[in-house]
Amino acid sequence: MSTLNVTNIKAADGTSALTIANSTGAVTQTVPPSVTTPILLWARLDNAAGNSLTSADTTIVWNVEMVDTASAYNNTNGYFTCPRAGYYEVHWHYLHRFDGYIRTTLRKNDTYIYGSGGSTIIYTNNTDSGDEIMASGTAIVNCAVNDTLSIYFYNKSGNADIYGGSNSHNGFTVKFIG
Numbered sequence: 001m002s003t004l005n006v007t008n009i010k011a012a013d014g015t016s017a018l019t020i021a022n023s024t025g026a027v028t029q030t031v032p033p034s035v036t037t038p039i040l041l042w043a044r045l046d047n048a049a050g051n052s053l054t055s056a057d058t059t060i061v062w063n064v065e066m067v068d069t070a071s072a073y074n075n076t077n078g079y080f081t082c083p084r085a086g087y088y089e090v091h092w093h094y095l096h097r098f099d100g101y102i103r104t105t106l107r108k109n110d111t112y113i114y115g116s117g118g119s120t121i122i123y124t125n126n127t128d129s130g131d132e133i134m135a136s137g138t139a140i141v142n143c144a145v146n147d148t149l150s151i152y153f154y155n156k157s158g159n160a161d162i163y164g165g166s167n168s169h170n171g172f173t174v175k176f177i178g
Contacts, residue, residue, distance in 0.1 A: 105151070
């Protein structure tokens with residue numbers, strides 16, 4: 001009979017999943033198989049410092065973190081760094097104010113996910129300077145550990161801006177779904 005000497009069994013992401021505690025063979029689980037540590041982000045843009053976005057060609061920095069269970073979001077550069085390999089559901093929404101169009105797109109590792117730089121996920125066109133439009137986008141993205149996700153304010157015309165109110169007019173959420 002052969003013997004296998006094992007004290008730790010690791011999960012696919014490299015974290016310890018099972019540990020054989022001692023010579024009695026007692027096994028402990030770091031994370032029970034029916035429970036996964038949630039990876040959730042919810043951030044928003046606050047205009048307390050005049051943060052309505054009026055300039056395009058920039059990553060949107062959602063500067064107020066409401067929830068960040070994995071400490072994976074950087075609220076100074078707008079990048080979410082994936083702590084685990086797998087699929088992530090990404091959602092963003094914003095209030096488009098004033099006349100003109102706005103294009104925003106989801107990027108992974110600073111690369112457009114859907115099409116080229118000329119493509120976009122969200123396009124809104126406001127023809128009334130006194131009107132406001134809510135825009136939103138959702139995508140599911142397969143990511144490796146340390147991939148980054150961000151929303152890019154790609155293009156705009158006229159006086160259009162993204163309102164940065166201290167409420168839920170805008171937001172960025174990321175959820176690990178497996």
